[in-house]
Amino acid sequence: MQLVEAFGLVVRAARERQKLTQSQLAERADLHWTAVSHIERGTRPAHLATLESISTGLGISLSKLIHRAEELQIKESQAEK
Numbered sequence: 001m002q003l004v005e006a007f008g009l010v011v012r013a014a015r016e017r018q019k020l021t022q023s024q025l026a027e028r029a030d031l032h033w034t035a036v037s038h039i040e041r042g043t044r045p046a047h048l049a050t051l052e053s054i055s056t057g058l059g060i061s062l063s064k065l066i067h068r069a070e071e072l073q074i075k076e077s078q079a080e081k
Contacts, residue, residue, distance in 0.1 A: 001076040005042035007051075007069040012040040014058050014065070029057030 015025050015036075022040070026033040031053055038044040039054060046054075055062040 001073050002042065003069055003073055004045050006073040006076070007065065008040045008042040009072060010065055010068045011036075011054055011058070014060055015040075018058065025054070025057050029053040031057075 015022070020028075022036040023033045026036045029036070031050065035046070035050060036054070039046050039050070051065075052062055055065055058065070
């Protein structure tokens with residue numbers, strides 16, 4: 001699993017825990033909902049400013065989101081062995 005994919009899964013999980021739609025998160029982050037969709041699906045790498053906007057919209061620090069994504073990536077790679 002690539003980090004961009006893991007990050008997307010972390011963002012989706014955080015959004016769903018807060019019971020937000022992609023559109024609601026996009027509004028909070030001042031982004032278009034398709035940007036949120038691409039990030040969550042890991043289909044397009046995002047600029048740092050976009051990631052910061054997402055973290056602000058979720059109320060979670062960017063460093064925490066990245067850390068969670070790295071943990072998920074490590075866990076997935078260990079499970080594949």
